[in-house]
Amino acid sequence: xxxxxxxxxxxxxxxxxxxxxxxxxxxxxxxxxxxxxxxxxxxxxxxxxxxxxxxxxxxxxxxxxxxxxxxxxxxxxxxxxxxxxxxxxxxxxxxxxxxxxxxxxxxxxxxxxxxxxxxxxxxxxxxxxxxxxxxxxxxxxxxxxxxxxxxxxxxxxxxxxxxxxxxxxxxxxxxxxxxxxxxxxxxxxxxxxxxxxxxxxxxxxxxxxxxxxxxxxxxxxxxxxxxxxxxxxxxxxxxxxxxxxxxxxxxxxxxxxxxxxxxxxxxxxxxxxxxxxxxxxxxxxxxxxxxxxxxxxxxxxxxxxxxxxxxxxxxxxxxxxxxxxxxxxxxxxxxxxxxxxxxxxxxxxxxxxxxxxxxxxxxxxxxxxxxxxxxxxxxxxxxxxxxxxxxxxxxxxxxxxxxxxxxxxxxxxxxxxxxxxxxxxxxxxxxxxxxxxxxxxxxxxxxxxxxxxxxxxxxxxxxxxxxxxxxxxxxxxxxxxxxxxxxxxxxxxxxxxx
Amino acid sequence: xxxxxxxxxxxxxxxxxxxxxxxxxxxxxxxxxxxxxxxxxxxxxxxxxxxxxxxxxxxxxxxxxxxxxxxxxxxxxxxxxxxxxxxxxxxxxxxxxxxxxxxxxxxxxxxxxxxxxxxxxxxxxxxxxxxxxxxxxxxxxxxxxxxxxxxxxxxxxxxxxxxxxxxxxxxxxxxxxxxxxxxxxxxxxxxxxxxxxxxxxxxxxxxxxxxxxxxxxxxxxxxxxxxxxxxxxxxxxxxxxxxxxxxxxxxxxxxxxxxxxxxxxxxxxxxxxxxxxxxxxxxxxxx
Numbered sequence: 017x018x019x020x021x022x023x024x025x026x027x028x029x030x031x032x033x034x035x036x037x038x039x040x041x042x043x044x045x046x047x048x049x050x051x052x053x054x055x056x057x058x059x060x061x062x063x064x065x066x067x068x069x070x071x072x073x074x075x076x077x078x079x080x081x082x083x084x085x086x087x088x089x090x091x092x093x094x095x096x097x098x099x100x101x102x103x104x105x106x107x108x109x110x111x112x113x114x115x116x117x118x119x120x121x122x123x124x125x126x127x128x129x130x131x132x133x134x135x136x137x138x139x140x141x142x143x144x145x146x147x148x149x150x151x152x153x154x155x156x157x158x159x160x161x162x163x164x165x166x167x168x169x170x171x172x173x174x175x176x177x178x179x180x181x182x183x184x185x186x187x188x189x190x191x192x193x194x195x196x197x198x199x200x201x202x203x204x205x206x207x208x209x210x211x212x213x214x215x216x217x218x219x220x221x222x223x224x225x226x227x228x229x230x231x232x233x234x235x236x237x238x239x240x241x242x243x244x245x246x247x248x249x250x251x252x253x254x255x256x257x258x259x260x261x262x263x264x265x266x267x268x269x270x271x272x273x274x275x276x277x278x279x280x281x282x283x284x285x286x287x288x289x290x291x292x293x294x295x296x297x298x299x300x301x302x303x304x305x306x307x308x309x310x311x312x313x314x315x316x317x318x319x320x321x322x323x324x325x326x327x328x329x330x331x332x333x334x335x336x337x338x339x340x341x342x343x344x345x346x347x348x349x350x351x352x353x354x355x356x357x358x359x360x361x362x363x364x365x366x367x368x369x370x371x372x373x374x375x376x377x378x379x380x381x382x383x384x385x386x387x388x389x390x391x392x393x394x395x396x397x398x399x400x401x402x403x404x405x406x407x408x409x410x411x412x413x414x415x416x417x418x419x420x421x422x423x424x425x426x427x428x429x430x431x432x433x434x435x436x437x438x439x440x441x442x443x444x445x446x447x448x449x450x451x452x453x454x455x456x457x458x459x460x461x462x463x464x465x466x467x468x469x470x471x472x473x474x475x476x477x478x479x480x481x482x483x484x485x486x487x488x489x490x491x492x493x494x495x496x497x498x499x500x501x502x503x504x505x506x507x508x509x510x511x512x513x514x
Numbered sequence: 515x516x517x518x519x520x521x522x523x524x525x526x527x528x529x530x531x532x533x534x535x536x537x538x539x540x541x542x543x544x545x546x547x548x549x550x551x552x553x554x555x556x557x558x559x560x561x562x563x564x565x566x567x568x569x570x571x572x573x574x575x576x577x578x579x580x581x582x583x584x585x586x587x588x589x590x591x592x593x594x595x596x597x598x599x600x601x602x603x604x605x606x607x608x609x610x611x612x613x614x615x616x617x618x619x620x621x622x623x624x625x626x627x628x629x630x631x632x633x634x635x636x637x638x639x640x641x642x643x644x645x646x647x648x649x650x651x652x653x654x655x656x657x658x659x660x661x662x663x664x665x666x667x668x669x670x671x672x673x674x675x676x677x678x679x680x681x682x683x684x685x686x687x688x689x690x691x692x693x694x695x696x697x698x699x700x701x702x703x704x705x706x707x708x709x710x711x712x713x714x715x716x717x718x719x720x721x722x723x724x725x726x727x728x729x730x731x732x733x734x735x736x737x738x739x740x741x742x743x744x745x746x747x748x749x750x751x752x753x754x755x756x757x758x759x760x761x762x763x764x765x766x767x768x769x770x771x772x773x774x775x776x777x778x779x780x781x782x783x784x785x786x787x788x789x790x791x792x793x794x795x796x797x798x799x800x801x
Contacts, residue, residue, distance in 0.1 A: 102674035106670055112674075114660075116675065123658060
């Protein structure tokens with residue numbers, strides 16, 4: 017039905033797509049698999065009219081088409097559900113769907129499409145209240161709105177970009193039911209993912225991209241997880257990081273009845289208590305926006321606690337400043353690398369000493385010792401295998417994985433007692449993820465207490481000794497890592513105590 | 515005596531409230547599309563001067579108002595070009611427009627001061643009633659029509675609107691120019707109706723109050739009617755009470771209340787605050 021032939025696209029310095037050919041049939045779920053930077057998103061941006069290809073052609077039902085804008089794509093029956101939803105949070109579901117819809121009447125356009133929203137919702141299993149405001153909806157419901165937006169515009173081919181990253185395991189199953197129904201109705205679905213389990217479950221065929229090139233297109237029945245991983249990464253992959261057994265020592269970090277307000281002044285944490293022991297990883301699972309950010313910020317000194325206490329190795333540290341906490345032995349690997357982790361315009365070396373620059377040997381009195389800093393930077397770059405042209409280039413030029421290694425090496429160089437890691441591998445490829453997991457496990461082995469906040473259940477299950485689930489500012493329960501499974505955690509993530 | 519006093523205050527509040535309402539309604543539309551225009555005072559004073567000059571020359575105050583609208587719209591076009599096309603900082607561009615308007619009107623107005631206007635419009639005129647009707651119409655358009663949905667979406671999430679084929683730049687241009695037209699007419703009201711004459715700086719900071727009304731009204735055209743009436747009363751009282759209170763202190767009154775109103779309305783529930791993309795330039799395809 018839809019074919020992209022010989023698509024080539026270069027961005028300054030990067031060959032994002034190199035003669036990519038992709039054939040998608042009606043009534044199939046076609047997975048597009050690849051690591052970050054493999055060119056999946058670029059390819060789909062070309063198909064959706066956001067970028068123009070340097071070479072190659074797109075054919076729809078045998079006819080050559082030129083897609084110059086998303087509007088053209090919509091007109092040709094191509095829909096896209098972006099990874100970061102493009103919804104107007106304050107408007108209702110119906111208003112979001114009615115916006116820009118051709119042929120809608122002038123007065124009360126949203127009111128008239130409500131029955132159609134309900135009808136399509138029932139047909140595909142995408143139930144959502146058309147009059148609800150977007151901000152009231154869960155990520156899963158917001159995703160349904162995005163799918164409905166595309167369907168109501170007559171999308172025959174639907175692109176879903178990393179659609180499961182915001183969903184619980186139960187919600188993933190719901191989404192897969194929707195995709196199967198769409199398949200039956202004759203739609204073509206392009207499913208972008210780097211999660212092998214999901215690809216093998218839902219896809220009929222899979223196209224694997226590596227470094228901008230197609231390495232294979234296969235029916236899913238003729239392949240398996242291991243060979244897909246090899247195609248994707250280019251070498252064999254360890255699925256399970258080796259976790260050595262370790263008996264935790266005494267409590268390192270204790271939170272007692274913490275109440276913390278969100279930016280909007282509403283309670284984000286409603287009296288939570290937990291402890292992390294030395295030599296232990298406590299995983300915090302949950303859907304984004306249930307208090308994770310506030311939890312990380314209160315422990316690292318970036319947000320005041322309204323009430324409750326935080327204790328670090330038997331010292332009261334509640335509401336100390338970020339610097340005081342760092343000096344007391346708390347390392348922070350922040351959720352937003354570019355925004356909170358580094359100063360993008362400053363050099364790699366400068367970023368490496370952002371927390372220690374005030375002390376010898378990096379400074380003597382008010383004067384900074386550049387040589388000592390450069391020397392330290394060279395050591396860190398070697399030790400953590402940070403790939404950079406040099407220690408004096410701006411940190412923003414590094415890839416996501418190398419920026420994260422930079423942050424890790426800076427935060428861990430002071431031998432912290434407690435490591436607060438927030439989404440440490442979000443958006444990183446398989447190799448970088450592996451390295452970061454290995455470093456965290458090493459630190460656990462050496463006796464650090466690690467609080468690992470992540471939306472990636474696989475990561476939590478692989479690393480954590482105990483797992484706490486946050487829902488709506490409360491800890492629904494803490495289960496031992498050995499006994500936890502996806503099902504149970506998924507239910508807890510929706511607030512059910514099991 | 516006291517009822518007479520209150521009635522008098524109310525009527526005068528309506529009179530000053532009229533230009534406040536017109537200017538605020540225009541600014542609401544501009545801000546709903548995502549562009550803040552702090553140049554209201556400048557657009558108003560230009561409108562005031564041109565309305566007076568045209569009314570005096572032609573003898574037709576209505577024609578003066580019309581030209582004031584055109585001048586206001588044209589000066590807003592400058593702001594739209596800077597902030598939408600060149601993606602300059604909207605606050606700086608707006609402030610520059612305010613200063614530029616005041617300065618230009620001052621230069622052009624030399625020699626026009628002290629000339630009386632023969633044909634004037636009454637203080638409480640069609641403009642007052644038309645303002646209220648306009649508020650209702652603009653409210654309906656904003657919340658219950660396709661056009662309103664497009665404007666609100668552009669101010670809330672331009673990327674989402676863009677992805678659905680809305681021409682964000684065009685919507686913003688139109689909304690800003692529309693706001694300028696209303697501000698120009700509001701300024702013209704001062705020089706052909708409220709105080710039929712020309713004095714430098716005669717709009718007296720009402721442009722800034724109009725911006726405060728926008729926030730006070732929660733970007734809702736209907737609520738702007740009440741805001742305009744309230745601030746109109748305060749503005750009038752700041753002259754009326756001069757017998758008892760130092761005029762310097764009184765002149766602060768509307769502005770002091772602006773600060774109070776801003777402080778009181780800064781913590782709002784979701785759904786009532788400023789448009790989320792207000793003040794942010796938008797370029798297609800950027801993150």
